[in-house]
Amino acid sequence: MLKNPKKQLTLVIGMLLVLFLAACGSGSDSEENAEDSSTNVGEExxxxxxxxxxxxxxxxxxxxxxxxxxxxxxxxxxxxxxxxxxxxxxxxxxxxxxxxxxxxxxxxxxxxxxxxxxxxxxxxxxxEEQIKSLARKGLEEDKPNAYKLIDQFNWTLEDMEGIMYESAENGKDIAEVSKQWVEDNPDKVAEWTEGVEDVDGVSIELVSTPWDSERASANVVAEVLTQKGFEVTITPVDIAVMFEAIANGDGDASLAAWMPRTHEEFYKDFEDNFVDLGANLDGAKLGxxxxxxxxxxxxxxxxxxx
CATH class of the missing domain: 3.40.190.100 (Glycine betaine-binding periplasmic protein; domain 2)
Structure with a gap:
């Protein structure tokens, strides 16, 4: 045991100094590690x-x-x-x-x-955006019942997303799911078909994009048109081709125009050459x-x- 007070004091001071330096070093390492763990998301x-x-x-x-x-x-x-x-x-x-x-x-x-x-x-x-329905010029005169039904078609985000989810999660063809949806929603279908007369084999071509959202709307409307006696063709194409086809009369109608921002450029290029039937769905969003x-x-x- 140390008897000399000066030696005791020197030893205590030395120990405190060692502990202080160790603490400083530990803090520095922690800060460095923290900086290393704060990885830039872009880099990750x-x-x-x-x-x-x-x-x-x-x-x-x-x-x-x-x-x-x-x-x-x-x-x-x-x-x-x-x-x-x-x-x-x-x-x-x-x-x-x-x-x-x-x-x-x-x-x-x-x-x-x-x-x-x-x-x-x-x-x-x-x-928020709208998804609009477009028709070629002359469709109302040529095929008034198809025009009326497409003009009256309107549904919600929940309707469309429900079909998409059912198809994706259960591996079902979206046309099959759409047909079942039409069967399960007679009240909505009745609103779309109000005043629409049955026809016998009149052909109608819906031009759309190949995305699931537009496949859902196209197949639902196609099913309702079929029940009214139309022979329906759905043609999936690129966006620019979709607008051009309606403007040129190569297709009869589309349910897939996202406005006012997403398809703005395409819309402006052809807006004088088609009929805008208004929104068939509100609340669309992207980001x-x-x-x-x-x-x-x-x-x-x-x-x-x-």
Missing amino acids: IDYTITGIEPGAGITVTTEKAIEEYGLDGWQVEQSSTAAMLTELEDAINNEEPIVVTGWNPHYMFTKFDNLKYLEDPKGTYGE LAVPEYMEDINSIEDLEAK
Whole structure:
């Protein structure tokens, strides 16, 4: 045991100094580790927004968003809707970061109830949209009953998303699900067919896009038209071709025009050459979406900052 008070004091001071330096070093390491763990979201996902088909309205708008928000180095991975959903599901199952192009109506928000839209302060994606019905000029005179039914067709997000979800989750053909939906919703169908007379084999061509949302509306209307005696053809095409076909009279009608933002350019190119029948669905929306566990990413602006 040490008897010398000076030596005791020196030993105590030395021990305190060692403990102090160790604490400082530990704090520094913790801060460094914290900084290392705060990985940039862009780096984690290779500055990639998981998108869908080239030429789709949301793909074009997302490319504009990258430019308007100054997201240098970011890109849209153009693939297919199915591929995007597969990547989204894999990321959510593993709680990994991902940014996807999202829109309603679509069953992704039913299947993945932890998705959230990123705020869009610059308004690049616009406000809520409508899906409109378009008809070729002369359709009302040539096929008045088809024109009247298409003009009266109107339904909700829940209607469309229910068909899409049932088809996707149970592996059923969307035409089959649409036929069942028509059978299960006689009151709505009665509103669309009010004043519409039966015909005998009159042909009608609906021009649409190949997306599930538009496949749902086209098949529902096709089923109702068929029950009224029409012979219906559904022709899926690219967006630009869809507008051109109606404007040129190559197709009779379309139920798939997203306005006022998504298909604005195509609409303006041909608006003098078709009849706008108005909205068949209100409340459509599109933007960028992420899982809710990405708590620090709430706005498109956060993609650059985080």
